Amino acid sequence: MFESTTTLNILPGRLADSVVILRRMIVPILRAQAGLLSLAVIPQPHANQVAILSIWKSRAHAQAVEYDPRYRLAVKLLDPLILEKRAENEQKPLWPQFRSAILSPN
Numbered sequence: 001m002f003e004s005t006t007t008l009n010i011l012p013g014r015l016a017d018s019v020v021i022l023r024r025m026i027v028p029i030l031r032a033q034a035g036l037l038s039l040a041v042i043p044q045p046h047a048n049q050v051a052i053l054s055i056w057k058s059r060a061h062a063q064a065v066e067y068d069p070r071y072r073l074a075v076k077l078l079d080p081l082i083l084e085k086r087a088e089n090e091q092k093p094l095w096p097q098f099r100s101a102i103l104s105p106n
Contacts, residue, residue: 001037001055001056001057001058002055002056002057002058002059002061002062003053003054003055003056004052004053004054004055004056004062004087004088005051005052005053005054005087005088006051006052006085006086006087006088007049007050007051007052007085007086007087007088008049008050008051008052008078008082008084008085008086009047009048009049009082009083009084009085009086010048010049010050010081010082010083011048011081011082011083012048014081015043015045015048015049015050017081018050018078018081018082019041019043019050021074021077021078021081022041022050022052022078023041025074025077026071026074026075026078027039027041029065029068029070029071029074030054030065030071033061033064033065033068034061034064035056035057035058035060035061035062035064036054036055036056036061037055037056037057038053038054038055039052039053039054039055040052040053040054
């Protein structure tokens with residue numbers, strides 16, 4: 001599995017606008033992509049940030065969305081609202097972590 005976390009630092013006062021663009025335009029495109037297992041958009045108003053967390057079957061599945069012209073257009077609409085974008089992508093076996101958290105929660 002492949003996990004991707006993207007954190008967007010948003011211009012002051014534009015957090016709500018960015019969340020609308022993400023949820024109405026970008027999330028539907030991502031959800032339609034083959035290989036997407038889970039997706040969450042998490043606004044963080046206190047920090048003027050939005051975190052986008054996604055889990056994919058493979059890195060190739062996650063990267064395929066970059067070639068979708070609808071995705072590129074939607075991202076361009078979001079660009080003027082972003083101060084900084086930070087992405088963390090990691091290939092890792094997620095099931096052992098989830099299994100241990102479920103079987104032995106602390």
